[in-house]
Amino acid sequence: MSFLNHPASATGITHGRRLWLYVIAGLALAFLAIPTLIVVPMSFSGAQYLEFPPREWSLRWYGNYFASSSWMQATATSFKAAALTALVATPLGTLAAYGLGASRFRLARAIHVLLITPMIVPVILVAIAVFYVFVKMKMNNSLIGLVLAHSMLAVPLVLIVVTSALAQFDANQEMVARSLGASRPRAFLMVTLPQIRFAVISGALLSFLTSFDEVILALFVSGGANSTLTRNMFLALRDQIDPTIAAISTMMILVTSVLFGLSQLIGTSEDRGGAGR
DSSP states (O other), X not given: OHHHHSBSSXXXXXXXXXXXXXXXXXXXXXXXXXXXXXXXXHHTBOSSSOOSSOSSBOSHHHHHHHHOHHHHHHHHHHHHHHHHHHHHHHHHHHHHHHHHHHOOOTTHHHHHHHHTHHHHSOHHHHHXXXXXXXXXXXXXXXXXXXXXXXXXXXXXXXXXXXXXXXXXXXXXHHHHHHHTTOOHHHHIIIIIHHHSHHHHHHHHHHHHHHHHXXXXXXXXXXXXXXXXXXXXXXXXXXXXXXXXXXXXXXXHHHHHHHHHHHHHHHHHHHXXXXXXX
């Protein structure tokens, strides 16, 4: 019980006085985690249909997934789109955050709000607008169209993460480098970027996951040979109840968990490096 009497923060509020908050947070986490705990066992069921708890255990549906050319093609498309989205959104979001942060332009704040609008507007409205634009540009069902659409959703995440990192960065260090003769791009690359690299890496991982898990935009702008894994899963759920979807969901959870774990590992290494310096 001594733990409850210890201060939870610098304000001096004890863990005991925050116990109600911990209970609510625990219930919220349980609400989010329980569906995952149900899906994973279902993926190892040997039954013809989704059932929980499984009456018999089998790797049948994982084998069905890896043996299916359509699922493999969709998986490859999802990974390619996610990787390209990270490559597009990360530099764009980083440069936007840096430019708006260093700008004295009066409308910089308005531009910042405009750039994060895709996070505010319902994705279905964004998808409809993108669909009609891509129809005129003949970019529907293409990988580049999918990447551009996903980048629209990923750039705001990178912008927010990098902006937060830049707010904690001492801009005078870059000014010193520029006063010693370094150009602004060189000063950014040599001084600023190394110190916000964790935020940039986190933004890249978030961009990857945003594209990899996204389904609404994919339903509108992808298809055919460039259909994504999430799109195929949605269509499969609509047309039939196939436990293969549970196996795919489990693997997607694994990929997401590994990437989040990697980001935390990088962050921990970054904190230890900073403490060492």
